[in-house]
Amino acid sequence: MAGGAVSGGSAASDTYAEARQWLLVPSWLVLGIFVLAPVCVMVIYSFLTKEFRGGVIWDPTLAAYDQFFFDRGLFGDGDPKLQWTYISIFWRSIWQAGLATILSLLIGFPTAYYIATRPSSTRTLWVFLITIPYWVNLLIRTVSMKFLLRDEGPLNGFLMNVGLINDPLHIINTNLAVQLGLFYSYLPFMVLPIYAAVERYNFTLSEAAADLYATKWTTLRRILLPAVKPGVIAGCILVFVPSLGAFLAPDLLGGAKNFMIGSLIEEQFKGNAGNWPFGAAASMILLSMVMIILLILSSQRRRAGVDQ
Amino acid sequence: MSARTDVKTYSGFQFTTILCILILYAPLIVVTVYSFNASESITTWRGLSLRWYVDIFVGPESAKFQQAAINSFSIAIIAATLATAIATAAATAIVRGGKYRLRTPSLGLISLPIMVPEIVLAVATLIFFNFIGFARGYMTILVAHIAFCIPFAYLPIQARMQGIENTYEHAAMDLYATKAQAFRRILLPLMMPGIISGFLLAFIVSLDDFIITNFVKGAGIETLPTAIFGSVKQGLKPNIMAISTMLLGLSIVMVTISYFVSKSDNTK
Numbered sequence: 001m002a003g004g005a006v007s008g009g010s011a012a013s014d015t016y017a018e019a020r021q022w023l024l025v026p027s028w029l030v031l032g033i034f035v036l037a038p039v040c041v042m043v044i045y046s047f048l049t050k051e052f053r054g055g056v057i058w059d060p061t062l063a064a065y066d067q068f069f070f071d072r073g074l075f076g077d078g079d080p081k082l083q084w085t086y087i088s089i090f091w092r093s094i095w096q097a098g099l100a101t102i103l104s105l106l107i108g109f110p111t112a113y114y115i116a117t118r119p120s121s122t123r124t125l126w127v128f129l130i131t132i133p134y135w136v137n138l139l140i141r142t143v144s145m146k147f148l149l150r151d152e153g154p155l156n157g158f159l160m161n162v163g164l165i166n167d168p169l170h171i172i173n174t175n176l177a178v179q180l181g182l183f184y185s186y187l188p189f190m191v192l193p194i195y196a197a198v199e200r201y202n203f204t205l206s207e208a209a210a211d212l213y214a215t216k217w218t219t220l221r222r223i224l225l226p227a228v229k230p231g232v233i234a235g236c237i238l239v240f241v242p243s244l245g246a247f248l249a250p251d252l253l254g255g256a257k258n259f260m261i262g263s264l265i266e267e268q269f270k271g272n273a274g275n276w277p278f279g280a281a282a283s284m285i286l287l288s289m290v291m292i293i294l295l296i297l298s299s300q301r302r303r304a305g306v307d308q
Numbered sequence: 309m310s311a312r313t314d315v316k317t318y319s320g321f322q323f324t325t326i327l328c329i330l331i332l333y334a335p336l337i338v339v340t341v342y343s344f345n346a347s348e349s350i351t352t353w354r355g356l357s358l359r360w361y362v363d364i365f366v367g368p369e370s371a372k373f374q375q376a377a378i379n380s381f382s383i384a385i386i387a388a389t390l391a392t393a394i395a396t397a398a399a400t401a402i403v404r405g406g407k408y409r410l411r412t413p414s415l416g417l418i419s420l421p422i423m424v425p426e427i428v429l430a431v432a433t434l435i436f437f438n439f440i441g442f443a444r445g446y447m448t449i450l451v452a453h454i455a456f457c458i459p460f461a462y463l464p465i466q467a468r469m470q471g472i473e474n475t476y477e478h479a480a481m482d483l484y485a486t487k488a489q490a491f492r493r494i495l496l497p498l499m500m501p502g503i504i505s506g507f508l509l510a511f512i513v514s515l516d517d518f519i520i521t522n523f524v525k526g527a528g529i530e531t532l533p534t535a536i537f538g539s540v541k542q543g544l545k546p547n548i549m550a551i552s553t554m555l556l557g558l559s560i561v562m563v564t565i566s567y568f569v570s571k572s573d574n575t576k
Contacts, residue, residue, distance in 0.1 A: 013403065013404050013406070013474040014404065014405060014406025014407075015404045015474055015477050015478075015487065015490070016400050016401065016404040016405055016487065016491070017404075017405050017406040017408075019400075019401070019405075019487070020400075020401035020405030020406070020408065021401075021410075023397040023398065023400050023401035023405070024397070024398055024401045024410070024414055026393075026394040026397055026398070027394050027395070027397070027398040027414070027417065027418060027458060028414070028417065030394060030454060030455050030458065031417045031418065031420060031421070031455055031458060032417065034433065034436070034451055034452065034454075034455035035417075035420050035421055035424075035429065035432075035455050035456070036417065036420065037436060038429075038432035038433050038435065038436035039424065039428075039429075039432045041432065041435055041436050041439050042428075042431060042432040042435050042436075045435050045439075055438060107324060107327065107328050107331070108328070110318070110320065110321040110324035110325065111321075111324055111325040111328040111329075113318070113321055114321040114322055114324070114325040115325065117316045117317070126325075128564075128567060129329055129332075130328075130329075130332070131563065131567065132559075132560055132563055132564075133332045133333070133336070135509070135512055135516075135559055135562075135563045136336065136516075136556060136559045136560070136563075137515075137516040137533065137552075137555055137556070137559060138516065138518070139516070139518045139533045139536060139537060140336075140339075140536070140552045140555055140556055141335065141336070143339070143536070143540055143544070143548070143552060144335035144336055144338065144339040144552070145335050146540075146544065147335070147338065147339055147342070147350070147544055147549070148334065148335045148338050148339075150544075152351045153351075154338050154342075184331065184332075184335070187328065187331065187332060188332065191328070203316060206316075216318060217318075220318065241425060242425065242426070244425065245425035245426065245427045245428065247427055247519055248518065248519075252540065261427075262427045265427050265428075265431060266427065269431065269434060269523060270522070270523070276435065279431060280431060280435060283427070283428045283431045283432070286425060286427070286428055287424065287425065287428045290423075290424075290425055290428075294423065
């Protein structure tokens with residue numbers, strides 16, 4: 001669940017100012033030792049030599065990154081050529097995550113807008129309906145999707161019963177299944193931030209535009225959309241970033257042919273490949289991509305004066 | 309107001325919303341329905357039955373699932389409790405600690421587990437345990453869960469504390485309560501909805517985690533999600549539908565409680 005940073009708010013009460021160091025010590029210790037330090041150790045491991053049955057040999061090398069980007073022939077002494085195997089896995093992941101984000105936006109935006117414009121009594125119920133799947137076990141949701149999309153599954157059964165198709169659609173183990181899985185997994189992440197933005201939107205602006213003879217769609221595009229853009233961007237990040245590193249959807253719905261970054265990384269530690277430095281390097285490249293996206297967006301937001 | 313000038317409604321948006329809800333719930337409903345299927349096969353429907361729920365408790369795989377459930381629940385309870393305590397202390401320092409230099413870095417550190425992609429955090433944690441020579445097992449899962457549950461417990465607690473004006477504590481201190489007393493007798497009870505909500509969310513996040521657990525668990529130990537995953541890799545079976553439905557129900561109950569507790573207002 002990657003995405004926006006926690007904001008501390010602006011309330012600057014200082015009742016417990018003299019105890020603040022002691023109150024922070026437990027979180028610094030636990031997160032420093034078990035989150036920050038591990039990420040640093042991972043950086044080091046990505047520059048070490050691989051041990052054949054997992055683990056590392058303490059011999060610094062760039063081999064893992066070299067293996068990622070370059071092909072040096074069968075004996076490792078040829079001229080370096082760009083190695084497309086891993087780059088294309090990353091490219092496919094970006095593509096899949098991007099399509100899942102667009103699809104979630106197409107469904108999520110109208111949903112968020114519709115919910116935010118309901119009277120406050122029914123609004124709570126709608127938000128609650130979107131919140132529930134947000135917290136339901138991702139593994140169970142992915143397994144449910146696999147069950148639904150199977151060749152003999154309920155979706156094909158339904159479509160054949162109503163006569164739309166004669167033969168079952170082969171969706172499982174295709175790119176489409178992975179996309180649907182990612183879209184389904186992270187759709188609530190798109191709806192909730194856009195909803196929050198539209199709910200704060202001042203609708204008299206739209207009414208003013210309508211009074212000046214703007215059509216409804218022009219009003220939506222030119223007046224509302226710029227105002228709720230931060231919510232839309234937050235939603236896109238919350239879908240794109242976890243989709244990029246997803247493991248369950250490609251593994252359970254995509255099968256062996258539709259590898260994504262998450263599966264590539266997992267295989268280095270749990271599967272047969274067993275190359276820890278390479279897995280650490282691939283994780284570093286994924287982490288850097290995510291951090292670059294978050295930095296660009298936060299600097300844009302600061303320039304736009306959205307942050308306090 | 310005529311339809312043309314009613315700026316709040318767009319044709320098709322209601323349809324999309326219903327479609328969205330349908331997409332989100334259809335797979336879950338289908339699995340729930342099929343968990344009550346009497347048939348051995350997951351494809352053919354043979355009428356209602358509770359046989360797969362019985363199978364989880366007495367069937368050939370019951371011992372495996374029971375051990376996994378014990379591991380999952382004990383880890384979730386311990387991790388959520390500790391994460392909630394740590395998050396409450398941190399929120400007090402951030403919301404009631406005034407302005408200071410370490411405030412922003414502390415917030416950054418707390419949000420780190422939700423900013424780093426889960427698979428990267430899993431790799432980093434596995435490598436770290438290997439680096440310090442900590443044998444993988446129950447303890448490695450527990451420690452990892454405590455760490456990544458902290459932001460999930462923190463968010464509702466912080467939100468709650470920001471909603472409580474400090475006049476209550478100041479009134480208590482004007483009446484000669486010490487700061488510790490004001491915290492324990494005034495602030496803590498007022499914060500309870502946020503703390504309960506944070507605990508429940510941390511509990512669900514821990515109970516549901518697959519990716520990090522799968523990396524740090526070691527060979528001989530399973531939690532419910534890793535046991536379900538292992539079983540699904542060998543093929544979808546009806547008993548998995550039943551166990552999934554039970555976990556689903558549990559998540560829905562806990563989110564519902566958390567949702568309504570956090571909305572309740574006890575400052576009046």
